[in-house]
Amino acid sequence: MTFTANPRRTRLAVAELAPDTLARTDAAGFPRPLAASAPAPHRDPFAWVAEIAELTQPDDVVWCDGSAEEKQRLIDQMVAAGTLLRLDETKRPGSYLARSDPSDVARVESRTFICSEREVDAGPTNNWRAPAEMRSELDGVFAGSMKGRTMYVVPFSMGPVGGPISQVGIEITDSPYVVVSMHVMTRVSGEVLDLIEGGQQWVPAVHSVGAPLVDEHGERTADVPWPCNETKYIVHYPQTREIWSYGSGYGGNALLGKKCFALRIASAMARDEGWLAEHMLLIRITSPEQRQYHLAAAFPSACGKTNLAMLQPTVPGWTVETIGDDIVWMRPGPDGTLRAINPEAGFFGVAPGTGVETNPTAIETLTHDVIFTNVALTDDGDVWWEGLTPEPPEHLVDWRGDDWTPADGEAGRPAAHPNSRFTVSAAQCPSIADVWEDPAGVPVDAIVFGGRRASNVPLVAQATSWEHGVFMGATISSERTAAAEGAVGELRRDPFAMLPFCGYNMADHWSHWLEVGAGLASATRPKIFQVNWFRKDADGAFIWPGFGENSRVVKWITEQIDRSRGVRTDAGAVPSPVGLLPAPGALDVDGLDLSDDDLAALFDVPAEAWLAEAELTGEFFDTFGDRTPAALREQLAGLTARLR
Numbered sequence: 001m002t003f004t005a006n007p008r009r010t011r012l013a014v015a016e017l018a019p020d021t022l023a024r025t026d027a028a029g030f031p032r033p034l035a036a037s038a039p040a041p042h043r044d045p046f047a048w049v050a051e052i053a054e055l056t057q058p059d060d061v062v063w064c065d066g067s068a069e070e071k072q073r074l075i076d077q078m079v080a081a082g083t084l085l086r087l088d089e090t091k092r093p094g095s096y097l098a099r100s101d102p103s104d105v106a107r108v109e110s111r112t113f114i115c116s117e118r119e120v121d122a123g124p125t126n127n128w129r130a131p132a133e134m135r136s137e138l139d140g141v142f143a144g145s146m147k148g149r150t151m152y153v154v155p156f157s158m159g160p161v162g163g164p165i166s167q168v169g170i171e172i173t174d175s176p177y178v179v180v181s182m183h184v185m186t187r188v189s190g191e192v193l194d195l196i197e198g199g200q201q202w203v204p205a206v207h208s209v210g211a212p213l214v215d216e217h218g219e220r221t222a223d224v225p226w227p228c229n230e231t232k233y234i235v236h237y238p239q240t241r242e243i244w245s246y247g248s249g250y251g252g253n254a255l256l257g258k259k260c261f262a263l264r265i266a267s268a269m270a271r272d273e274g275w276l277a278e279h280m281l282l283i284r285i286t287s288p289e290q291r292q293y294h295l296a297a298a299f300p301s302a303c304g305k306t307n308l309a310m311l312q313p314t315v316p317g318w319t320v321e322t323i324g325d326d327i328v329w330m331r332p333g334p335d336g337t338l339r340a341i342n343p344e345a346g347f348f349g350v351a352p353g354t355g356v357e358t359n360p361t362a363i364e365t366l367t368h369d370v371i372f373t374n375v376a377l378t379d380d381g382d383v384w385w386e387g388l389t390p391e392p393p394e395h396l397v398d399w400r401g402d403d404w405t406p407a408d409g410e411a412g413r414p415a416a417h418p419n420s421r422f423t424v425s426a427a428q429c430p431s432i433a434d435v436w437e438d439p440a441g442v443p444v445d446a447i448v449f450g451g452r453r454a455s456n457v458p459l460v461a462q463a464t465s466w467e468h469g470v471f472m473g474a475t476i477s478s479e480r481t482a483a484a485e486g487a488v489g490e491l492r493r494d495p496f497a498m499l500p501f502c503g504y505n506m507a508d509h510w511s512h513w514l515e516v517g518a519g520l521a522s523a524t525r526p527k528i529f530q531v532n533w534f535r536k537d538a539d540g541a542f543i544w545p546g547f548g549e550n551s552r553v554v555k556w557i558t559e560q561i562d563r564s565r566g567v568r569t570d571a572g573a574v575p576s577p578v579g580l581l582p583a584p585g586a587l588d589v590d591g592l593d594l595s596d597d598d599l600a601a602l603f604d605v606p607a608e609a610w611l612a613e614a615e616l617t618g619e620f621f622d623t624f625g626d627r628t629p630a631a632l633r634e635q636l637a638g639l640t641a642r643l644r
């Protein structure tokens with residue numbers, strides 16, 4: 001095994017990592033627990049790297065520094081290995097296509113585990129396993145898992161390096177695709193090691209594709225473009241802040257700064273430390289009067305966060321700037337406002353459905369320096385996916401590498417995988433706000449919860465109080481999308497859009513939200529709203545035009561904030577059993593091809609259906625037993641009474 005030291009840290013010679021730190025037994029001869037058991041904040045990163053190398057047995061260990069040269073070197077290596085295909089330089093400069101193994105295309109929620117000491121602390125919505133049991137299982141799984149491969153050590157920051165709301169981690173991975181993606185999605189930097197040495201808490205994250213290049217006889221085996229393993233583990237120890245991921249090279253399973261750290265582990269940190277880690281986009285809105293508002297919105301995976309984050313308003317005089325499209329960390333500031341950052345540095349966005357009509361900003365963002373995964377390849381070396389252009393090209397190579405013609409599409413075989421993605425730096429997004437990297441964050445004025453609902457849920461409603469808003473968040477249901485394995489279209493509860501991402505008991509998450517809200521200054525406490533772009537008519541067509549037209553809803557939301565602050569005195573809303581709805585005429589629908597019946601259908605609150613849903617909400621709350629906050633039970637009783 002050879003170690004390539006981070007050039008900034010020459011003292012990391014292999015001799016210094018040898019035998020002491022690699023010993024598997026302590027001085028008294030007892031088996032030493034593997035890296036996985038020491039609480040993260042006190043762990044020595046160099047000893048930890050040595051332990052993981054000892055366990056996984058790679059050929060080489062390479063410390064990554066986040067430089068452009070490092071990224072290009074790995075890209076060139078992946079092009080040579082067939083993992084990446086270089087796209088035509090004149091059409092898509094600096095861009096590449098990866099085709100994953102067809103079995104490794106989305107997050108695997110059934111193999112995602114929250115290993116808190118007590119099952120009740122993971123709660124009924126998470127897969128729980130006892131930490132000790134999982135640790136010993138993973139010791140076996142990871143033993144020798146990197147044989148024949150290079151182990152990369154990737155120090156990264158979520159949020160600007162050293163910022164007051166930021167956090168750091170180190171991902172160990174045997175996948176160069178993951179390293180290059182981490183370069184785009186996080187801030188990979190040697191400075192992170194300085195922060196860790198200075199005593200900053202950090203999250204150790206181990207990732208292996210689970211495909212050693214040496215067989216059971218010790219013989220070298222050939223590599224494949226997308227190595228992975230049928231068996232997968234996405235494991236989190238929220239109490240000791242650790243992540244172990246095995247068997248997948250894809251997105252949220254493997255880029256461990258994203259869902260694993262920035263949501264599952266960070267949500268547990270946030271609960272302990274009084275802040276919030278949420279599955280949200282973050283935008284800055286400027287009105288024609290130059291008033292500014294910051295809006296954070298939680299939607300389940302593939303329900304429109306990236307689209308709303310890059311909204312091009314159709315209402316004249318308004319602008320929306322992007323700060324983040326997937327994850328938001330919010331911390332009460334010294335002045336009682338809620339300050340928010342986007343901890344990521346890039347977008348890992350859904351390709352299908354992204355076109356000039358729906359998200360022109362994304363299309364502009366994607367003109368160069370992009371890694372596409374599982375989209376289709378055109379005959380002239382560019383990419384295509386369903387929704388990029390109204391008509392598909394005459395011939396394509398589909399996401400599996402097979403020939404494809406429009407007839408295949410008509411036969412129900414999409415050219416791009418429904419969860420195909422682009423990985424691109426946020427800095428190259430034309431609508432990125434100049435404050436997007438402000439370490440102190442932006443003050444949040446509005447919090448929005450959304451989902452994909454064909455019926456029942458109105459286009460927009462405002463919560464009547466913080467508690468009511470938390471109730472709205474806790475009761476989100478949404479139709480399943482292709483972002484995770486499972487039946488697409490099936491309605492499932494997705495509280496706070498965090499069902500797959502909360503690293504502790506979901507009901508405790510609701511209590512935490514109630515507490516954080518109570519601690520905010522009442523004058524600037526964000527107002528909470530619920531939206532639904534996806535309501536359908538009897539023929540199954542979307543009633544609301546969506547996309548850029550969502551700016552009309554955003555405008556009403558900001559006007560409601562103005563009203564709450566006395567900036568406007570006109571009546572903007574009328575009560576309904578489910579919250580405040582826009583008063584007649586208050587939602588700007590000028591110029592939209594929307595009949596009065598359509599508008600009525602968008603805001604219809606069918607009492608019967610809502611009562612049935614309220615009953616199911618009661619059952620859902622019961623699954624959390626007495627952990628469900630009393631305030632939410634009161635909200636449910638209030639809703640039921642109003643509906644009756």
Ligand SMILES: Nc1nc2c(ncn2[C@@H]2O[C@H](COP(=O)(O)OP(=O)(O)OP(=O)(O)O)[C@@H](O)[C@H]2O)c(=O)[nH]1
Pocket residue numbers: 299300301302303304305306307308325326348349350352353354358483533534542545546547550
């Ligand atoms: N009908 C309709 N579809 C929309 C709207 N906004 C987004 N979509 C579609 O929803 C899909 C997912 O949108 P994204 O914005 O990528 O979703 P996301 O929430 O960022 O997804 P993740 O990256 O998985 O978290 C795309 O196919 C979009 O075209 C809308 O306002 N109306």
Ligand SMILES: O=C([O-])CC(=O)C(=O)O
Pocket residue numbers: 106107250251252253258259300301302326348483484
């Ligand atoms: O994590 C992923 O693989 C992709 C993603 O953003 C999501 O599913 O919300």
